[in-house]
Amino acid sequence: MKTTLSGKLTTLLASGAVLMLLGTWTVQAQESLTVMGHAVHQSVSTEGEGGNIVAEFEEANNASVEWLTFGVTPLHERLFREASLDDGNVDVAFLLNRFANENVANLFEPLDAYQERDPIPEFEGISAGMKEAMTFDGKLYGIPFRHATHGLHYNETFLAEQGLDGPPKSFEEFIEYAEKLTYEREDGTQVHGFVLGGQGPANIMDVIWASGGDFLTPDFELKASEPGMVEGVALLADFYERGIMPEAYIGFTTEDVITFMQQGRVAMSINPFGRHTPFNDPEKSKHPGEINVTAMPLSDASGVAGVAPVKTEIWALAIPRNAPNKELAWQFIKALSTPDATVRAAINGNGPVRPSAYDDPRVQELVPYADAEKLAVEVAKVPLPGFADSAKVDDMVKEEVQAALLGAKTPQQAMDDLTRRVEPLLPK
Amino acid sequence: MYKLRWYHLLMISPVQLLLIGFIFIPSIYVLWLSLHQSSYGTETIYVGLANYIFIFADPIFWRAFWNTFVVVNIVVYGELILGIGLALLIAGWCPGKRLVISILLMPYAVTEVSAVVMWRFMLEPDVGLINWLLDSVGAGQISWATSRWQALGVVSVLSIWLTLPFTFLILYSAVTTLPRDVVEAATVDGATRFQTFWNVTLPMIMPAVLVALLFRYIFAMRLFSEVWLLTEGGPARLTEVLAVYLYRHGFRYQEFGVAAATGWVMVALSLLIALYYLYQMYRRMFRDA
Numbered sequence: 001m002k003t004t005l006s007g008k009l010t011t012l013l014a015s016g017a018v019l020m021l022l023g024t025w026t027v028q029a030q031e032s033l034t035v036m037g038h039a040v041h042q043s044v045s046t047e048g049e050g051g052n053i054v055a056e057f058e059e060a061n062n063a064s065v066e067w068l069t070f071g072v073t074p075l076h077e078r079l080f081r082e083a084s085l086d087d088g089n090v091d092v093a094f095l096l097n098r099f100a101n102e103n104v105a106n107l108f109e110p111l112d113a114y115q116e117r118d119p120i121p122e123f124e125g126i127s128a129g130m131k132e133a134m135t136f137d138g139k140l141y142g143i144p145f146r147h148a149t150h151g152l153h154y155n156e157t158f159l160a161e162q163g164l165d166g167p168p169k170s171f172e173e174f175i176e177y178a179e180k181l182t183y184e185r186e187d188g189t190q191v192h193g194f195v196l197g198g199q200g201p202a203n204i205m206d207v208i209w210a211s212g213g214d215f216l217t218p219d220f221e222l223k224a225s226e227p228g229m230v231e232g233v234a235l236l237a238d239f240y241e242r243g244i245m246p247e248a249y250i251g252f253t254t255e256d257v258i259t260f261m262q263q264g265r266v267a268m269s270i271n272p273f274g275r276h277t278p279f280n281d282p283e284k285s286k287h288p289g290e291i292n293v294t295a296m297p298l299s300d301a302s303g304v305a306g307v308a309p310v311k312t313e314i315w316a317l318a319i320p321r322n323a324p325n326k327e328l329a330w331q332f333i334k335a336l337s338t339p340d341a342t343v344r345a346a347i348n349g350n351g352p353v354r355p356s357a358y359d360d361p362r363v364q365e366l367v368p369y370a371d372a373e374k375l376a377v378e379v380a381k382v383p384l385p386g387f388a389d390s391a392k393v394d395d396m397v398k399e400e401v402q403a404a405l406l407g408a409k410t411p412q413q414a415m416d417d418l419t420r421r422v423e424p425l426l427p428k
Numbered sequence: 429m430y431k432l433r434w435y436h437l438l439m440i441s442p443v444q445l446l447l448i449g450f451i452f453i454p455s456i457y458v459l460w461l462s463l464h465q466s467s468y469g470t471e472t473i474y475v476g477l478a479n480y481i482f483i484f485a486d487p488i489f490w491r492a493f494w495n496t497f498v499v500v501n502i503v504v505y506g507e508l509i510l511g512i513g514l515a516l517l518i519a520g521w522c523p524g525k526r527l528v529i530s531i532l533l534m535p536y537a538v539t540e541v542s543a544v545v546m547w548r549f550m551l552e553p554d555v556g557l558i559n560w561l562l563d564s565v566g567a568g569q570i571s572w573a574t575s576r577w578q579a580l581g582v583v584s585v586l587s588i589w590l591t592l593p594f595t596f597l598i599l600y601s602a603v604t605t606l607p608r609d610v611v612e613a614a615t616v617d618g619a620t621r622f623q624t625f626w627n628v629t630l631p632m633i634m635p636a637v638l639v640a641l642l643f644r645y646i647f648a649m650r651l652f653s654e655v656w657l658l659t660e661g662g663p664a665r666l667t668e669v670l671a672v673y674l675y676r677h678g679f680r681y682q683e684f685g686v687a688a689a690t691g692w693v694m695v696a697l698s699l700l701i702a703l704y705y706l707y708q709m710y711r712r713m714f715r716d717a
Contacts, residue, residue: 077679080468103682106469190554247553250663251573265554388467391680395665402663406574 031063033328036079037094039069040274040349041146041315045336048348049366057335063328072096079320083107088322091329095142097133097314098202098394101386109319110139114330120337125354133382134316142316143333147351148272149380150206150310151293151372153279158191158267167292171210171299171308174268175235181267182244193244195266196236197257199401200394201383202311206270206296208232209381210308215397218385220426225412225419234411237404250402261291270296270310273373274349293369295376312380314353346370351377389425396421455695462688479689488665489690492673495580499669500648502584503591507644508637510588511595516625519603529600536593544657547586572658576666583654583667590654591647595640602636603629635713642705646698670694 035041046052054065068090070078076099082090084107095108115123126144134142152174154167158181168174178193185191196203201215208215213228223229239245246260258278260266262285271279273293282288295307317333319326335341343360346352346367357363358374367373384390396418404414462479466472483489514532522528535543550558551570559569572579606629614624630637652671655661661668661676668676670690678687 073680080682084468103467103469247571248573251659389681391682395676395680398662399664406663408664 031061031325031328033063033065033091033325033332034068034089035065035092035094035332036068036070036075036082036090038072038075038315041094042067042069044146044345044348044350045341046348050344050347050362053336053341053344057332060335061328061331063332065332080104080107083320083322085322088320088324090320091323091325092332093318093320094145094315095134095318097316097382097386098384098390099386100134100136100142100316101388101390102136103388105136105139105141107321108141109321109323109326110141111143111319111330111333112140114319114333115140118330118334120334122339122354123337125339125356126337127353127355127377130314130316130353133314133386134318136386142318143337144314144316144353145336145350146315146345147312147353147377147380148274148315149312149351149373149376150270150296151273151369151376152268152296153261153271153275153291153293154268155261155264155266155287155291157287157290158264161185167294168297170297174210174297178239178244178268179242182242185264189264191264192246192260192266194239194268195245195249195252195257195260196270197254198252199250199398199405201397202313202394203270204232204236204397204401205381205383206308206310207236209310210296210299211235212299212301216384216393216422216426218382220385220387222419222422222426224415224422230411230415233401233404233415236401237407237411240405241407250405262286272351273369273376274351276369277349293372295372307375307379309379309381310376311383312351312377313382387427393422393425458688458691461684462692464685466684467682475685479685480693482686483689483693488668489673491666492661492668492670495667496649496651496669496671499580499584499587499651500645503587503648503651504641504644506584506588507592507595508599508641510592511599511640512630512633512637514592514596515600515603516629519600532596533593535590538590540590540653541657543586543590544654547582547589548658551582574663576663579659579667583651583658586654586658587648587651591644595644598636598640598643599633602633606632635709638705638709638712642702642709645701645705649694649698649701 044050046054057063058065068078069075075094076096079090079093079095082088083093093108120126120143127147130144130147131140134140134144152167154177159166159177162180162183164177164180168177181191181193183191196207198204205215208229209232211228211232213226213230213232214223215229216222216224236245240249246266248256257266257269257271258275261269261271261275261279262281264286276291276293279285279291280288285291296310298304298306298308317336319329319333323329336345339354339356342350342352342354343357343363346357346360346363351373352358352363355374355377358370358377363370384394400409400414400418400421403409403417404411409417463474463476464472465475465478518525518528518532538546550556551572553559553569553571553573563569570578570582572582610632611624611628614628619627650671651669652675655667655669655672656675659667661672671694674687674690674694677683677690
């Protein structure tokens with residue numbers, strides 16, 4: 001039988017159409033899940049020696065995960081807008097405790113019923129304090145996934161150049177180190193002894209707590225005007241005035257701190273332990289392998305050797321009330337919350353929300369700061385409890401601390417003004 | 429005299445519908461929102477003029493208002509003076525005219541984010557090129573991170589650099605279309621260069637100047653990125669402008685009513701300015717023509 005050219009073409013087109021239909025059917029059979037978070041959430045669950053946890057979830061559930069990633073503040077702005085709509089597109093969202101409060105909680109599903117019906121394995125192994133940070137009116141709105149706990153990062157080369165042996169062992173020694181590490185190197189680079197990422201509670205509380213002070217307790221007791229907080233602010237103002245902290249610090253962003261550490265323009269900084277990786281990134285850092293991290297030391301005044309309480313922030317997985325695929329969303333949360341997933345994400349650079357992860361041999365082997373972080377996590381606290389006006393209070397702290405740094409107010413005046421402004425905003 | 433017919437209305441209706449859909453209705457919604465207390469996850473409550481009373485009683489709002497007033501006027505008039513000067517210079521004798529115009533237009537192609545990052549780096553106290561140069565000639569450094577007025581100065585310069593091409597293009601097109609015989613007649617009558625500019629050129633390009641002023645005032649009033657990316661309104665909210673104040677209340681504090689009220693104050697200010705300049709344009713172009 002003779003086949004004409006048009007006949008061949010018809011057969012080819014028909015085969016193509018069948019294949020396309022089959023392909024479409026396969027894609028349609030896959031359920032789509034939209035996850036909104038920060039880029040770091042995507043990287044710690046998909047890249048690194050811990051493997052791709054999300055790919056395994058996709059395969060097990062015949063699902064396709066689409067990530068929408070943003071910076072911290074834009075992420076929450078976008079998330080709250082999306083979650084306020086009648087019909088939503090986001091199935092799972094990463095929510096930071098700093099942005100969560102009793103009003104915002106109304107935009108998300110309480111997860112207690114999901115946990116009761118289809119529980120996360122060894123749920124009690126997830127830090128109780130972290131779960132508490134996501135509980136409002138007795139209901140759990142987020143499953144903790146990641147913590148960002150602060151440690152003291154230091155450049156070992158600079159310590160050696162200034163004749164300092166190992167990291168500081170007390171808060172008083174830390175102050176001496178900061179002074180000694182403010183110097184000009186032989187190549188003319190000005191090194192500043194110390195820097196923080198900003199002036200808000202999330203940045204300064206480590207120094208305030210190490211100075212024996214506090215700002216706002218979890219039960220909303222305001223302590224801004226008390227000696228400990230005033231002394232901590234006075235110390236920062238003194239550091240700033242003497243150039244121990246760079247002049248541009250007052251307008252610093254997180255990225256600026258990373259750049260300063262990578263460029264070797266700052267010797268010590270208090271930052272999340274996970275920053276150890278970018279600080280030592282051989283492609284971006286002038287000091288790869290030279291920047292180490294330890295837990296913040298306690299003050300000698302405490303009378304015991306140990307680590308000081310530091311700031312921690314918690315990212316939790318939440319399901320918006322208008323999520324189109326809530327059941328699959330819960331399966332995703334479950335997949336990322338198992339003990340094994342916690343360990344593997346930790347290997348990929350995540351702060352594990354299960355303390356037991358630090359004892360895992362894989363974490364011990366692959367995370368160089370695992371022991372130090374474990375010590376810090378045991379005493380870490382959230383800098384500001386979640387309440388409706390917490391963002392305003394955060395800005396007020398920043399304003400008053402900046403006024404003290406610039407010398408426009410004494411630390412005591414600034415903290416008295418802060419107390420006067422914050423008090424009316426606190427939950428009664 | 430043309431008579432308005434139904435098909436005339438039909439032809440302009442798409443634009444009118446766009447204006448109603450995208451400007452008028454949202455404005456009315458924002459006005460309604462400004463009379464309510466509204467946030468995520470809470471019920472919207474009618475509060476009358478409470479949001480307006482709140483912002484007018486807030487010293488930070490007034491600081492933002494005056495910062496906006498200062499920066500907008502520096503930017504608009506700075507651009508105008510530079511724009512006229514450059515337009516006259518380039519329309520007259522200027523070697524490599526096309527190249528110079530291309531260079532002048534370049535900043536308009538740079539995104540605000542890139543521009544601010546670039547300027548921020550050049551003004552960095554330790555390693556910034558501009559601060560290093562100023563320091564080496566003994567002029568000291570620009571402390572944009574710590575000084576309110578120096579920061580607002582940097583914002584003004586940056587904003588002028590970014591948007592000068594817009595003003596320049598309007599003025600340059602006006603200057604190049606001036607009738608040469610009028611200018612030559614003034615020269616023949618013995619007018620000096622300044623007299624020719626002041627009495628002949630400037631009045632003739634005045635409609636273009638008013639158009640440039642009107643647009644730039646309205647655009648400059650919305651100034652946000654330059655301040656937000658450079659200082660975030662700091663230190664201690666000293667460099668905040670109205671758009672940053674609005675953003676902070678709307679998106680950071682989730683107080684949509686306060687943000688909407690601020691938005692309406694900005695709209696009212698823009699309308700006042702626009703009314704004055706539109707009246708001037710009407711007077712010069714039609715009534716007194």
